[in-house]
Amino acid sequence: KAGVTQTPRYLIKTRGQQVTLSCSPISGHRSVSWYQQTPGQGLQFLFEYFSETQRNKGNFPGRFSGRQFSNSRSEMNVSTLELGDSALYLCASSLSAYEQYFGPGTRLTVT
Amino acid sequence: GDSVTQMEGPVTLSEEAFLTINCTYTATGYPSLFWYVQYPGEGLQLLLKATKADDKGSNKGFEATYRKETTSFHLEKGSVQVSDSAVYFCALEIQGAQKLVFGQGTRLTINP
Numbered sequence: 001k002a003g004v005t006q007t008p009r010y011l012i013k014t015r016g017q018q019v020t021l022s023c024s025p026i027s028g029h030r031s032v033s034w035y036q037q038t039p040g041q042g043l044q045f046l047f048e049y050f051s052e053t054q055r056n057k058g059n060f061p062g063r064f065s066g067r068q069f070s071n072s073r074s075e076m077n078v079s080t081l082e083l084g085d086s087a088l089y090l091c092a093s094s095l096s097a098y099e100q101y102f103g104p105g106t107r108l109t110v111t
Numbered sequence: 112g113d114s115v116t117q118m119e120g121p122v123t124l125s126e127e128a129f130l131t132i133n134c135t136y137t138a139t140g141y142p143s144l145f146w147y148v149q150y151p152g153e154g155l156q157l158l159l160k161a162t163k164a165d166d167k168g169s170n171k172g173f174e175a176t177y178r179k180e181t182t183s184f185h186l187e188k189g190s191v192q193v194s195d196s197a198v199y200f201c202a203l204e205i206q207g208a209q210k211l212v213f214g215q216g217t218r219l220t221i222n223p
Contacts, residue, residue: 004154031209043200043213056210090154092211098143098162098204100211102154 002026004093004103012109018079021106025072025093032074033100034066037088046089049074078108086110113138117201117214124191125222132186132217134175134201142203144168144177144184145211149198158186158199193221 005024013019025032033056034046045058049068066076072093078085086109092100118133136142143162147155159168164179173188184201201214 033209033211035211042215043202043211045210045212048209050209056208058210092155094209098160099157100209102147102156104152104154 004091004101006089006091006103006106008106009104010107010109012111013081014111015081015083017081018077019081019108020075020077021089021091021108023074023076023091023093023103025074025091026095026101029093029095029101030072031094032068032072033092033094034074034076035090035092036060037090037105038086043090046076081110083110113142113203113205113212115201115203115212115214117199117217120216121218121220123220123222126193127190128221130186130188130191130195130219132199132201132219134184134186134214136182136184136201136203138182138203138205140205142205144175145202145204146173146175146184146186147200147202147213149200149216151197155200191219191221193223195219196221 007022031050033048037043048056052068063079068074088105090105092102094100114137145160146158148158159170161168161177167176175186198216200216202211
């Protein structure tokens with residue numbers, strides 16, 4: 001069974017630009033969560049989607065948004081990029097509670 | 112709010128040494144507890160879990176017991192290998208929330 005895939009794996013953007021990251025969950029998984037990982041703040045929860053509905057949201061500004069499609073694939077968008085948005089963005093999918101499977105992440109660098 | 116505290120790293124051990132990485136938590140509800148491992152350049156892999164008090168999670172020689180009285184979930188392994196070198200994260204999830212709260216991570220290096 002294929003794991004969680006994330007595209008692209010690496011991305012370089014300039015301050016003020018916007019970016020869209022994509023996540024394809026494990027087949028059959030309907031819940032997709034996003035996390036930001038930085039050396040300073042560690043791993044922080046961004047949001048979680050289930051059946052195209054956002055069920056949970058972390059403490060991030062409105063520049064961070066996401067959506068989920070009917071096939072459970074998810075995208076997250078960051079607008080007006082800041083230097084501090086440089087991070088590894090991880091996506092996780094789950095079939096049920098207690099089991100989240102993570103993708104390899106997208107490394108975003110903002111210059 | 113809910114939080115997880117891990118022992119400060121980095122931790123460096125020799126091969127075949129005994130490993131303990133401490134983890135304590137604060138939670139308002141009844142959390143499930145997890146250990147995840149991250150190898151260089153990769154995402155997180157679930158190492159083990161425990162969903163209720165006194166449960167013991169185990170995998171690949173690693174063990175952790177959910178201690179409600181001490182709000183702890185310490186990771187142990189009797190004999191570490193070089194291949195265990197990675198960053199280890201303790202995490203909790205409040206039942207039904209589908210949201211993981213992570214500790215700051217502990218970098219483990221095993222020398223041959």
